[in-house]
Amino acid sequence: MKTKVALVTGAGQGIGRAIALRLAKDGFAVAVTDYNATTAEQVAAEINGAGGKALALQLNVASREQVFAAVEQTREKLGGFDVIVNNAGIAPSTPIDEITEEVIDNVYNINVKGVIWGIQAAVKAFKAQGQGGKIINACSQAGHVGNPELAVYSSSKFAVRGLTQTAARDLAPAGITVNAYCPGIVKTPMWEEIDRQISSAAGKAPGYGTQEFAKRITLGRLSEPEDVAACVAYLASPDSDYMTGQSLLIDGGMVFN
Numbered sequence: 296m297k298t299k300v301a302l303v304t305g306a307g308q309g310i311g312r313a314i315a316l317r318l319a320k321d322g323f324a325v326a327v328t329d330y331n332a333t334t335a336e337q338v339a340a341e342i343n344g345a346g347g348k349a350l351a352l353q354l355n356v357a358s359r360e361q362v363f364a365a366v367e368q369t370r371e372k373l374g375g376f377d378v379i380v381n382n383a384g385i386a387p388s389t390p391i392d393e394i395t396e397e398v399i400d401n402v403y404n405i406n407v408k409g410v411i412w413g414i415q416a417a418v419k420a421f422k423a424q425g426q427g428g429k430i431i432n433a434c435s436q437a438g439h440v441g442n443p444e445l446a447v448y449s450s451s452k453f454a455v456r457g458l459t460q461t462a463a464r465d466l467a468p469a470g471i472t473v474n475a476y477c478p479g480i481v482k483t484p485m486w487e488e489i490d491r492q493i494s495s496a497a498g499k500a501p502g503y504g505t506q507e508f509a510k511r512i513t514l515g516r517l518s519e520p521e522d523v524a525a526c527v528a529y530l531a532s533p534d535s536d537y538m539t540g541q542s543l544l545i546d547g548g549m550v551f552n
């Protein structure tokens with residue numbers, strides 16, 4: 296059977312890295328893309344060293360041109376294109392009265408436009424191959440519930456949820472499914488930074504933000520990147536063929552009240 300090909304954005308660390316490793320383990324050839332070329336190369340080397348097939352590409356998802364070029368390069372070098380995981384995102388802390396145009400542009404260029412460019416580039420590749428495919432977007436529990444201190448980020452993830460639903464409807468006739476994963480608190484460099492910012496805003500030592508959020512988790516633990524990757528692996532597999540437009544919460548049962 297032909298090896299399936301997936302491209303993951305923001306795959307140099309954190310959740311994206313875990314997704315790239317998991318998809319490679321599941322038999323995909325993987326384009327490991329990241330703004331940071333060094334970490335992308337490290338993850339690709341890890342996959343190739345373990346007997347998988349990976350290609351490292353430097354990619355800024357805010358650039359439509361770069362996203363289209365990366366998908367095309369993946370198709371040429373890995374011999375096809377079946378799945379895109381639009382994972383890259385940033386999450387600066389933004390108390391309402393401190394929001395600037397610059398921070399809105401930065402977050403929206405990456406978290407929202409980056410997803411739109413990924414959807415468009417994948418659709419172009421699927422159509423060129425005369426086949427359907429799977430589009431998987433990074434949302435968040437913060438795309439279901441507004442999170443304290445994260446207004447711009449939360450609103451960008453609400454946008455991703457809307458885009459996922461709409462694209463699912465628009466693209467179903469072409470045999471393309473579109474779903475999103477919505478993690479809770481995942482132990483990655485992004486969360487470490489959010490914890491530092493929330494803790495510092497409250498005048499507390501690092502770790503305070505994590506404790507406050509952790510109190511809301513029904514399962515009583517933060518998640519590992521691999522918990523999220525397992526769900527994405529399902530969305531990338533034929534087992535999810537009858538699912539589209541969904542934004543799956545993988546948050547251990549977070550409760551905001």
Ligand SMILES: NC(=O)C1=CN([C@@H]2O[C@H](COP(=O)(O)OP(=O)(O)OC[C@H]3O[C@@H](n4cnc5c(N)ncnc54)[C@H](O)[C@@H]3O)[C@@H](O)[C@H]2O)C=CC1
Pocket residue numbers: 304305306307308309310311328329330331334354355356357382383384385386405433434435436477478479480481482483484485486
């Ligand atoms: N860590 C968490 O608690 C949660 C994370 N998420 C979402 O999951 C996704 C991954 O998050 P983490 O792994 O935690 O983040 P992270 O900050 O640890 O890793 C993000 C990766 O994306 C890359 N990146 C940043 N800007 C980029 C750009 N313009 N183009 C290409 N790559 C870029 C970074 O270089 C980094 O390798 C994000 O979309 C995030 O919003 C959602 C819910 C919870």
Ligand SMILES: CC(=O)C(C)=O
Pocket residue numbers: 386434435436437478479480481485486489
């Ligand atoms: C960063 C994020 O999306 C969280 C904590 O849900």
